[in-house]
Amino acid sequence: MRTAKQTFKHGIHPPENKEETNGLPIRQFSFAPLIILPLAQHIGAPSKLVIREGQEVVRGQILAESDGYLSVPLHAPVSGLVKRISNVPTISGKMTTGIYLEPFPSSTQEILDGEPINLDAASPDDILMGIQQAGIVGLGGAAFPTHAKLKIPDGKHCDTLIINGIECEPYLTTDHRVMLEQSDDIFLGIKYLMKATGAKRTIIGIEANKQDAADLLRERLPKNEAISVEVVPVKYPQGAEKMLITSLLGKEVPSRGLPIDVSVVVVNVATTAEIGRLLPHGRGIQERVITITGPGVKKKGNYLIPIGTPLRYVLEQVGVDESVSEVYMGGPMMGVAVANLDISIVKGTSGIVVFNKEQIEQAPQVYPCIKCGACVDACPLSLNPSKLGILAKFEFYEKMAEEYHLMDCFECGSCSYVCPSHIPLVQYFRLSKSIIRKRKVA
Numbered sequence: 001m002r003t004a005k006q007t008f009k010h011g012i013h014p015p016e017n018k019e020e021t022n023g024l025p026i027r028q029f030s031f032a033p034l035i036i037l038p039l040a041q042h043i044g045a046p047s048k049l050v051i052r053e054g055q056e057v058v059r060g061q062i063l064a065e066s067d068g069y070l071s072v073p074l075h076a077p078v079s080g081l082v083k084r085i086s087n088v089p090t091i092s093g094k095m096t097t098g099i100y101l102e103p104f105p106s107s108t109q110e111i112l113d114g115e116p117i118n119l120d121a122a123s124p125d126d127i128l129m130g131i132q133q134a135g136i137v138g139l140g141g142a143a144f145p146t147h148a149k150l151k152i153p154d155g156k157h158c159d160t161l162i163i164n165g166i167e168c169e170p171y172l173t174t175d176h177r178v179m180l181e182q183s184d185d186i187f188l189g190i191k192y193l194m195k196a197t198g199a200k201r202t203i204i205g206i207e208a209n210k211q212d213a214a215d216l217l218r219e220r221l222p223k224n225e226a227i228s229v230e231v232v233p234v235k236y237p238q239g240a241e242k243m244l245i246t247s248l249l250g251k252e253v254p255s256r257g258l259p260i261d262v263s264v265v266v267v268n269v270a271t272t273a274e275i276g277r278l279l280p281h282g283r284g285i286q287e288r289v290i291t292i293t294g295p296g297v298k299k300k301g302n303y304l305i306p307i308g309t310p311l312r313y314v315l316e317q318v319g320v321d322e323s324v325s326e327v328y329m330g331g332p333m334m335g336v337a338v339a340n341l342d343i344s345i346v347k348g349t350s351g352i353v354v355f356n357k358e359q360i361e362q363a364p365q366v367y368p369c370i371k372c373g374a375c376v377d378a379c380p381l382s383l384n385p386s387k388l389g390i391l392a393k394f395e396f397y398e399k400m401a402e403e404y405h406l407m408d409c410f411e412c413g414s415c416s417y418v419c420p421s422h423i424p425l426v427q428y429f430r431l432s433k434s435i436i437r438k439r440k441v442a
Contacts, residue, residue, distance in 0.1 A: 114282030169331025
């Protein structure tokens with residue numbers, strides 16, 4: 001087995017819990033009786049409506065256009081009737097403008113084609129435009145518009161493209177199954193990405209607990225292409241961009257910097273597969289692969305689910321225990337516990353994890369920091385969570401940012417996971433960062 005020689009410092013090893021779904025093939029999910037589509041499904045300006053109430057639409061048709069550079073269109077996930085345009089619930093608890101779409105009875109899976117992007121003839125800018133028109137955002141959970149991420153700033157260059165197949169979050173096996181079942185799409189997507197970024201080589205990074213995927217991709221590597229597969233040790237949060245760059249290349253992205261500052265672009269493997277699947281047909285994204293698992297789920301698996309499918313409908317189809325206590329969108333480390341089952345699947349949803357009462361402990365009592373240093377040893381960015389936690393308690397937010405690099409924290413939750421005093425450090429940091437951002441725009 002060939003593996004990367006190094007990894008990043010610190011990190012943790014939570015139980016993986018992937019064995020119940022990593023061997024289950026991707027299955028198509030049925031259309032729900034009503035699709036709910038928020039216009040804000042990505043970081044940046046929400047999409048701008050181009051349809052009206054009462055209008056009939058075809059699967060793949062654009063329902064809302066991009067509203068600026070940091071925005072992408074929204075496509076119809078199913079042919080049907082626009083029943084209503086009004087506020088819809090979101091995972092944040094806020095209401096936002098959205099579309100209620102009623103599928104036609106026995107609606108087919110056929111998809112409307114658009115303007116294909118010919119790989120050989122297209123310029124880098126043509127490819128970026130095609131990616132934006134396809135409505136593609138980071139499917140690893142960030143939902144950042146992919147075309148904007150791929151645009152190389154003036155004065156920078158990309159020498160290495162990294163395809164992120166790590167998926168270090170416990171329970172989730174979405175990327176694992178995509179690598180096993182969609183290798184042709186992945187390699188075609190890499191060709192588009194290399195041309196768009198100018199990268200001379202590509203490394204597909206995979207954790208050692210997905211050796212079958214690494215073996216398969218190595219067997220199918222295109223000839224005469226500078227693409228390799230590297231296996232890295234299993235460690236959380238190996239899937240974070242900065243950590244993966246360090247593990248594969250031995251480079252460290254500077255504080256407040258981006259991967260392009262070390263001449264690297266990182267793209268999630270499921271996002272790469274979508275680029276390879278959609279661009280040759282000029283199609284937009286209408287569905288995505290999602291792991292549905294956890295102790296409270298009866299029909300665990302990896303499902304291809306139309307965007308906009310209500311969470312309540314998803315759980316009804318897979319079946320859940322009566323004693324369900326918490327439902328997470330995303331993994332248990334960086335995902336969010338939902339408060340409303342009427343929210344819908346969006347482009348950034350990579351997994352749904354359901355816990356019942358037996359698995360959810362009562363909130364432990366929080367004790368004062370004993371300065372044991374466990375959080376410092378766990379932090380992958382070598383921050384000082386203990387000190388940051390104390391500063392947050394006394395509301396020294398500017399000091400947290402200026403002297404202790406709070407804004408570098410990407411909220412992986414490793415510090416909270418290891419804290420013997422059960423201090424909710426990552427929650428403190430999210431709140432502190434939110435306050436700092438609001439003060440800057442005030």
